[in-house]
Amino acid sequence: MIKLTKIITKNELVLAKEELDKGNLVIFPTETVYGLGANALDSEAVDKIFKAKNRASNNPLIVHLKNVHEIEKYAVVNNEVEQKLIDSFMPGPFTIILQKKDIIPNNVTCNMETVGIRVPIDETAHHLLDILEYPIAAPSANLSTRPSGTRVSDIYEEFKDKVEFIIDGGESTIGLESTVCKVIDGIPTILRPGFITKEDIEMVIGSCNVSEFVLKEAHGKVESPGMLYKHYSPKTKCLLVDKEKIDEVRKDYHNPIILGDSTIMGDNVICYGDDLVSIAHNIFKLLREADEKQGDIILIQAVDLKGLGLAIMNRLIRTCEYNYIRKNDENN
Ligand code: TXA
Ligand code: MG
Numbered sequence: 001m002i003k004l005t006k007i008i009t010k011n012e013l014v015l016a017k018e019e020l021d022k023g024n025l026v027i028f029p030t031e032t033v034y035g036l037g038a039n040a041l042d043s044e045a046v047d048k049i050f051k052a053k054n055r056a057s058n059n060p061l062i063v064h065l066k067n068v069h070e071i072e073k074y075a076v077v078n079n080e081v082e083q084k085l086i087d088s089f090m091p092g093p094f095t096i097i098l099q100k101k102d103i104i105p106n107n108v109t110c111n112m113e114t115v116g117i118r119v120p121i122d123e124t125a126h127h128l129l130d131i132l133e134y135p136i137a138a139p140s141a142n143l144s145t146r147p148s149g150t151r152v153s154d155i156y157e158e159f160k161d162k163v164e165f166i167i168d169g170g171e172s173t174i175g176l177e178s179t180v181c182k183v184i185d186g187i188p189t190i191l192r193p194g195f196i197t198k199e200d201i202e203m204v205i206g207s208c209n210v211s212e213f214v215l216k217e218a219h220g221k222v223e224s225p226g227m228l229y230k231h232y233s234p235k236t237k238c239l240l241v242d243k244e245k246i247d248e249v250r251k252d253y254h255n256p257i258i259l260g261d262s263t264i265m266g267d268n269v270i271c272y273g274d275d276l277v278s279i280a281h282n283i284f285k286l287l288r289e290a291d292e293k294q295g296d297i298i299l300i301q302a303v304d305l306k307g308l309g310l311a312i313m314n315r316l317i318r319t320c321e322y323n324y325i326r327k328n329d330e331n332n
Helices: 010-021 041-053 070-073 080-089 123-130 153-159 199-203 242-251 277-292 309-319
Strands: 026-028 035-039 062-064 095-102 113-119 134-140 179-184 189-190 238-241 258-261 269-271 297-301
Touching: 010 035, 010 123, 026 123, 026 153, 026 199, 026 242, 026 269, 041 123, 041 134, 070 080, 070 113, 080 095, 080 179, 080 189, 080 199, 153 297, 179 309, 189 199, 242 297, 258 277, 269 277, 277 297, 277 309
Parallel strands: 062 113, 095 179, 238 297, 258 269, 258 297
Antiparallel strands: 026 035, 035 134, 062 134, 095 113, 179 189
């Protein structure tokens, strides 16, 4: 895995704590993406997150804890499958949806009976949580509909007037948000795929379902409200294209920008990497870079759905607003 670290001073953590204690917002690094954090037990502070992000008021936030032993303070583990998931994947890029305890304010969970719990493994996130007397509620640090922030330079302009403190931990190691998983009828169900894959969960639990909305547009009542919204979008229109079709499709545009692997030739091609870990790491920052080139379209090479590929495709299909040209399509 790509490892990029930046030294964080103790002083920075203390300054961040001071702001969080006052009920203010702090952007902090995690191993997945940057988080826009507030004291999870302070409902007024939590309200500020929804305003700063322009986030829908029915899209609940994840609560970040310093360690797994804290889970019982905020949520109920109802069965062995949930416990096994916690033992196997936490701390790490994994969010488990559990029955909520009353101590969590209702605006964190948007009045749902459940709460998303995550224990980040990133050192800075962990050190920050360690000096706090409360957990951090945090969505990804990006304005709603925009690509998630994986380096401070990408989100600085969006948030410089909206948050009190930013901890710059360099580029996020993983680059895609956590796997969101809920046990439904005894079976783990992935509501949002991430670095912990369906295959990883099957290895320890034996079975794992994936929500049908992971690759499809959702409407109405869904398990996870985040499925309903526009997401991960640059300003330029984007189109997902199977590799075999890229050369054909690019001819239809004046100035196409192409995001794909190192075998794609020509002008305005941005290489997103040749393996899934690199693509996950690079994709959000490169979507922003591709946007800056102001082409008439961004063509994004699709990846295989196996393993981490499912998480990448879950983000890209939304980036492209479900517009996807497949290799077997007759005409594009
Ligand atoms: O890696 C991550 O998960 C990052 C870092 C900062 O931890 N956070 C993140 O948060 O991606 P956000 O708010 O951008 O996405 C959280 C997702 C949303 O799709 C939301 O609907 C879902 O988790 N979610 C949160 N609480 C839920 C709940 N109680 N039931 C179902 N889905 C929930
Ligand atoms: Mg998000």
